[in-house]
Amino acid sequence: MAERMIVVGGDAAGMATAAQARHRRDRDDLEIIAFERGHYTSYSACGIPYWISGLVDDAQQLVARDPATHREKYDIDVRLRHEVTEIDLDRREVVARDLDGGGEVRESFDTLMYATGAVPTKPDWARTDALGVFGVQTLDDGAALRAWLDADPEPRRAVVVGGGYIGVEMAEALVRRGLSVTLVERGEQPMSTVDPDMATLVTEAMRGLGVDIRTGVRVDALTERDGRVREVVTDDGPIPADVVVLGLGVRPNTALAEAAGMPIGPTGGIRVDRRMRVAELPDVWAAGDCVETLHRVSGMPVHVPLGTHANKQGRVAGINIGGGYATFAGVIGTAVAKVCDLEVGRTGLRERDALAAGFEFVSVIAESTNRAGYYPGARPMTVKLIAERPSGRLLGAQIVGWTEAAKRIDTLAVALWNRMTVDDMTALDLGYAPPYAPVWDPVLVAARKAVDALDPR
Amino acid sequence: MAERMIVVGGDAAGMATAAQARHRRDRDDLEIIAFERGHYTSYSACGIPYWISGLVDDAQQLVARDPATHREKYDIDVRLRHEVTEIDLDRREVVARDLDGGGEVRESFDTLMYATGAVPTKPDWARTDALGVFGVQTLDDGAALRAWLDADPEPRRAVVVGGGYIGVEMAEALVRRGLSVTLVERGEQPMSTVDPDMATLVTEAMRGLGVDIRTGVRVDALTERDGRVREVVTDDGPIPADVVVLGLGVRPNTALAEAAGMPIGPTGGIRVDRRMRVAELPDVWAAGDCVETLHRVSGMPVHVPLGTHANKQGRVAGINIGGGYATFAGVIGTAVAKVCDLEVGRTGLRERDALAAGFEFVSVIAESTNRAGYYPGARPMTVKLIAERPSGRLLGAQIVGWTEAAKRIDTLAVALWNRMTVDDMTALDLGYAPPYAPVWDPVLVAARKAVDALDPR
Incomplete structure (x- = not known):
């Protein structure tokens, strides 16, 4: 009888694992079920800013492999809009909730791949019911933001909070859509992913494009009117906003993993070995934005959420689950x-x-x-x-x-x-x-x- | 009293050597004389095709450092239009002929840098007095070709012989100037610097631009009329030509070096050690297109005439002559x-x-x-x-x-x-x-x- 692998999370890491494992073990040997709480599989979250700006027309272009491909070509039982709510490592079972139908399913596994990705950092002030406040972490987030930008009347003033990659990319995307954009950064300048002397060049270019950059500014609250966001309140005064985009970084999505007893490292990511096995747990694997990895230069564990690592790690896990041998060698922060x-x-x-x-x-x-x-x-x-x-x-x-x-x-x-x-x-x-x-x-x-x-x- | 270094050849390798040596030893310690038979120093021969095509307007743009800079900034006694005709390693003297004045000078040296570059391969059929036949090895060659292309009536049909880098670049340059261009290649296809399966892609692109590519064709002779080239005679029939460009590759320019007793390696280039010393000859150095070097993958000596190597080798030689320590690590054919x-x-x-x-x-x-x-x-x-x-x-x-x-x-x-x-x-x-x-x-x-x-x- 076939063993069963359950994949929790149907994006890059999870589906790369599934595809590689399937490449090495056929259905009679390994049954694969993948639960994904969103509407899409295997998509390029990095492409969202270009979809927002209009450089890319259609969200489907960002999907590398859709569920039908996974089902038909790879014989993977993909269940969209199913959110795994519980993992029982002793009984080797997961519980998943159907987000549309409302029902619950319980499935057993021999092998578990945990690939839930990351969740956006959301400070208290961002926990609001006001319309017009968006993360850009998932394709569903992107779809919601696009719909808002196309609404009547169209939003004209945008505030992007956070000056990391996603923040600066989104600021540019919104300028290109014709919005008036303010970027609020708590530190001395945006793009702290490079040293200040190099980031200065980027800041100048952004100002040249018309982005109003406010540095050293702390956001304290959002105000709303008629259920819609109206202002970003900062320690430097209020900034009017018809739309607020959160680019405050992400953290590993480990809630379920922690509840199940998986080990969490100092970065907040799941601890895995070089073969992507969750440390000391047999037949439990993890990969992608939810794990921490080795920085080859500092020798320290780091959390680097990036699609290219997620794909490589998933491939490594899939080769190993498939009976081969592969290791993930760590990152150097490129x-x-x-x-x-x-x-x-x-x-x-x-x-x-x-x-x-x-x-x-x-x-x-x-x-x-x-x-x-x-x-x-x-x-x-x-x-x-x-x-x-x-x-x-x-x-x-x-x-x-x-x-x-x-x-x-x-x-x-x-x-x-x-x-x-x-x-x-x-x-x-x-x-x-x-x-x-x-x-x-x-x-x-x-x-x-x-x-x-x-x-x- | 200062020692004296004589540099034979005032292009990349020679002048990089001189500049580095000067950086480490001032005039009271090292006098530097550089003989260059052409009109220019330190120029980019690789830029000639773009000057011909018109992408680059002015030959002076191709000159990285002109003689005045060498004289004033580096205190180097640059003597243009002076061709060294003899090197006496025992008496430590060179003889140079003034190509304009006609006189001869004899200068002694303590240190010799031999950097004469390469000379174009010129088969018997190309040894003609007919006007309209050009190499593209030196800036002077480029100037002659440009003048010819601008003459009245303008040449309309060009034949490029040889499908290496310079041949394909020149074919493109001439097409962009509006000439009708035929490229004649003796081998199976142009761009044999890559494997045939990759070269095919290049051949298709050239044909797409309108270059008539004739492969497997041997050139036997040139015919002329009124002193001007008229046809390229091949084993596949004659090809009309108002201008012929030779792109048949180059060989190390070692005539003087051989006469002086310098060792020549299997590739025809001067044998040098890792510090760019001519093997077994004290205080005699060589660098650039006239030397052979180590291929780090094959482990064999190779002759790779390329400005980037010439500059690096000159820098290495200059550091060593200046009293430092540096080695040239070889090439990998990039x-x-x-x-x-x-x-x-x-x-x-x-x-x-x-x-x-x-x-x-x-x-x-x-x-x-x-x-x-x-x-x-x-x-x-x-x-x-x-x-x-x-x-x-x-x-x-x-x-x-x-x-x-x-x-x-x-x-x-x-x-x-x-x-x-x-x-x-x-x-x-x-x-x-x-x-x-x-x-x-x-x-x-x-x-x-x-x-x-x-x-x-």
Whole structure:
């Protein structure tokens, strides 16, 4: 008789697990049931800002694999709008509630994949019944926001709270839809995912696009009228708002896991081993935005909610559940973003991370261009490197530029992954042709500058 | 009393050496004389096709540092239009001829930097006095070709002989100037710098731009009338031509070096050690397109004439001459090119190279896109990987795509440089955001495919 795997959460991590396991074990060997509380499976949450801005027309474009594909191609019993409400690890059972029909089902499992993702941080002031307040965590959130933006009369004034990736992307999306947008950030500047000297470039670009950026400002409350949000009340005064978008980050969605007795790490994510097994629990797996993982540079556990990790982790879990052997090697904090025509990339540790991890280091900023200076379309590119002192080992890198900049971070990410020193990096054989790089690639220019900073002559 | 360094050849390698040496030793310690037979110093020969096409307006834009800068900023005695005709390593003297004045000078040296670059391959049929036949090796060559293209009546039919980088770039440049262009290639297809399956994509794009590509065709002669070239005679019949551009590759310019007794390696380039010293000759250095270097993957000496290597080698030599310590670590064959709106990148070994070097390997081709499929501007990208069997070590990679493709090769180049296996590569933490990559980056998709090819389950 077939074993049964139950997948809790039908997005990237859960469905990648299911697909890989199915690839290695057929239905007679492994039955797979996936519960998903939303209306969609396997979608790109990262694409939501582009759907809001109108760059992407249709939510279906963001769905990598729909339920029918999972059912027909992978023989996975996908149950949408079913929210798992209880996991009993001793009895090997889950209870799921049908959010539309209202009924409850109880299913047993041999193998459990917990992939519930993350939930948005929601301070007390955001817990309101007022209409016009939105997270952008799920495709259902995105659909609600889009409907609101299309309502009559159309909202004209937007306030985005929080200046992380999703906050700046949403601010840009709303400006592009013609709204007047204020971004409220409690810290010194938005985009604290890069160091302040690099974030300044992004802030300038956002202001250039017309975003009103208020930094060092704390939100205290929302006011409403006739059931609709009306103002964001801050310690710097009220800001009128027809729509409020919350971009305050997310935390691992572990409520069910904790109740079931799964171990939670210091970041709040579920503790898993390199094969994505939940620590010390047989046949219980977890992957994606609900788990914590190893940062290969700091050596510390981190919570990095990102679709690319969720997919990789799901694949690893699925190979293992399927009888193969695979491990997830950890992350180095690589991320790229497009902000108001600026391209931003980062990998490894920021200065504050390097300090916190106890490294001594130098950091350098090198100005260069994406193409040979004489080639049409050459634009500035700024590369920052952080290198351990005195070893010269690369600890982190950041890039801000206009075009052909963001993905250059991959070159630095692979160097970092391989623990290269900046001295070794000056020798790298990188592609050179005038349309694509100056004869000294920006990465090499920065590496040379870091070598000089480590050992001034 | 100051020592004296003589630099033979005032382009990238020679002048990078001079600048670095000057950075570390001032004039009282080291006098520097640089002889350059052309009209320019430190220019981008790689930029010539864009000057020809008109994308770049002015030759001066291609000059990174002009003689005045070298003289004033670096205190280097640059002597243009001076061709070194003899090097006497025993007496430590060079003889140089003033190409304009006609006189000869004899100068002694303590340190010699030989940086004469490369000379174009010129078969017997190309040794003609007919006007309208051009190489594109130097800025002076480019100036002559531009003048010819601007002459009255303007040439209308161009034949480019040779389908390497410079050949395809020149074919495109001439099409963009409005000429009717035929590219004659002796081999099966142009762009043999990548494997045939990848080169096919380039050939199609060139044909799409209107280049008439004749492959498997041997040129036998040029015919002329009134002193001007008229036809390219081939074993497939004559091809009318108002202008002929030679793109048949280059060989190290070693005539003087050989006469002086410098050691020449199997590739025809000067043999140098890792510090860029000419093997076994004290205080004699060489760098750039005239030397051979180590290929880090095959372990064999190779001749790779490319400005980026010339600059790095010159910098290494200059640091050493200046009293520091630096080595050139070799190359892995990374190159990028823009061909008719296609972007092409390669690194490491092609299949034929891997065979010649005695590797057993698998090769895979993965189709993907530069951006998330739903993001506007997503275009196909094809990644080929060659991996050693059974170890999985990456041996080579090639990319062809429409936009944001070429420089992705750097990600693979750094992986190759660090001897990563394709299995390790599947774990790489690369930048993901919808404007820049699908959630599985094309590099990761290809690595996964290579893993499957190595170990099919």
